[in-house]
Amino acid sequence: MVTIEQIKAARKSVYKHLNPTPLYHYTGLSELLGTDVWVKHENHQPVGSFKVRGGVNLAASLTDEEKKRGLYTASSGNHGQSIAYASRAFGIKATIAVPEGANPEKVALMKGMGAEVLFHGDDFDSAREWVEELAKEKNGKFVSPTDDELICGVGTYALEILDDLPDVEQIFVPVGAGSGVCGTCVVVKNGNSNIKVIGVQSTEAPTMQRSWKSGELLSGEMNTTVEGVATRVAFENTQKIMKKYLDDFLLVSDESIYEALYLLIQHTHNLVEGAGAAAFAGALSVKDRLAGQKIVVVMSGGNISTGQLKKVLDV
């Protein structure tokens, strides 16, 4: 299991390539929640999400030999962008598998950063299984979205939160595969265990939450349109960390996530993706419990398309 010492050590690699992100207080959001709200702006990172901290830390941890052999993964989302970005920064060849019919804009972004994008199968599961085999054949490194080096890299944002606001009382984090929430848990629970960490997922894709509740590794329905929290199969290593540390795990509807997204645009003037709004949606759903508390919501990313944005504004 990842330790806080490993996360602290990751700062050296992360800050060689990336900067800390701001933690801003917003009066408008605080009034909506009836409590003091700070936003952790991971949407300000390059490629628009917290994931890039993990990609950079993973790439920095490779031996020269591993770098030569290249990285393999599957994702057209923030994980894929992150691996493409980090690979370019370290001169590593990235091979990224996506299903046939993957979003052409996102594919173009990864190609623009020099990644080779390969199309395979009907969904991400089949693309991932295939590219994992390909990595073995080619003797390259397959990267799963919850690898320890990724958790250590993304955990650096939680260290920044504690540096900037040591008396925070609750931190709300969106959960996809769980790297962000686990990095946050490890940092917070080994620093000041009075701070609560609350995960948030969509009711339309509750696999990680149900697995956490039941203690079993479930796979299940996934009908959410919120990309960054759309997880079909629970990940073992992140479930283990969550089981040990996580204080609560909320489910909120897609609709309430999009409402939160609208409010965040209105009050912070930042572009936010669905997953990036889930934490605030979660906080809104338990507003009554938060009176008088200092809370942080993690704005994990800003990668929303103009089409999605238009839908959110047309509500």
Add this chain to the structure above:
Amino acid sequence: MVTIEQIKAARKSVYKHLNPTPLYHYTGLSELLGTDVWVKHENHQPVGSFKVRGGVNLAASLTDEEKKRGLYTASSGNHGQSIAYASRAFGIKATIAVPEGANPEKVALMKGMGAEVLFHGDDFDSAREWVEELAKEKNGKFVSPTDDELICGVGTYALEILDDLPDVEQIFVPVGAGSGVCGTCVVVKNGNSNIKVIGVQSTEAPTMQRSWKSGELLSGEMNTTVEGVATRVAFENTQKIMKKYLDDFLLVSDESIYEALYLLIQHTHNLVEGAGAAAFAGALSVKDRLAGQKIVVVMSGGNISTGQLKKVLDV
């Protein structure tokens, strides 16, 4: 006239309260321009614009006696937000005049930061004249949007650009009252004079550009809907700096600014206000001159309302 030494000295006050902003390269924008484009993300500052650097530097420069007497200014835009923010940070009372019928959302933001907002007259000119008199009566300090301390504060972003990309060849900057472009000129022309600084304004509010061209202080028509570049009367001190240093001053239509805004949202996933998109619109308008160059466009701010954003996306 402001010197580069004064701007360098301003860093001490600015970085006590604010962080440097990122300068990111975007492949998609580079392809559109046929050259290498970096964006300076001043929209990542608190209150969403570069102006806050100036407000903080000005507040830090006051004597204890001046701080007690308070600051007076007129603006419901980024200048007003910046003075409200800096005043709160330094425990200064801010009095901000706005015309009757000023945008209630923006008024609420300034009040939220503890500023006293006073309504006077039909437009900003009359609100400004009135509050300048009020400052005299009350023995407080009136702040004009082009005060030297403001130029010195905002000039720190240009120092960051040169630190991050020393071989930049052209920097495009939107022009309102001119504090941003002047800070950039003073920094660039006293560092590496081969770098060109290009101002951009709307054809629908060309007063600063025409004054620069003619060498006279003009006032004139102002029909633009792009808030941050809507200047009716030329400012003497910024015109003087621009006359000495500025390489070119482009006019682009409101329509092309909104088109640029759409492209910036699409390719950077950042929320941008009209003025924040003007620099990129200017670069697009002279695309043919830029081939093979390294250019920076300053994204000066992100404060766009959901209503304006909807209009931009509906195009």
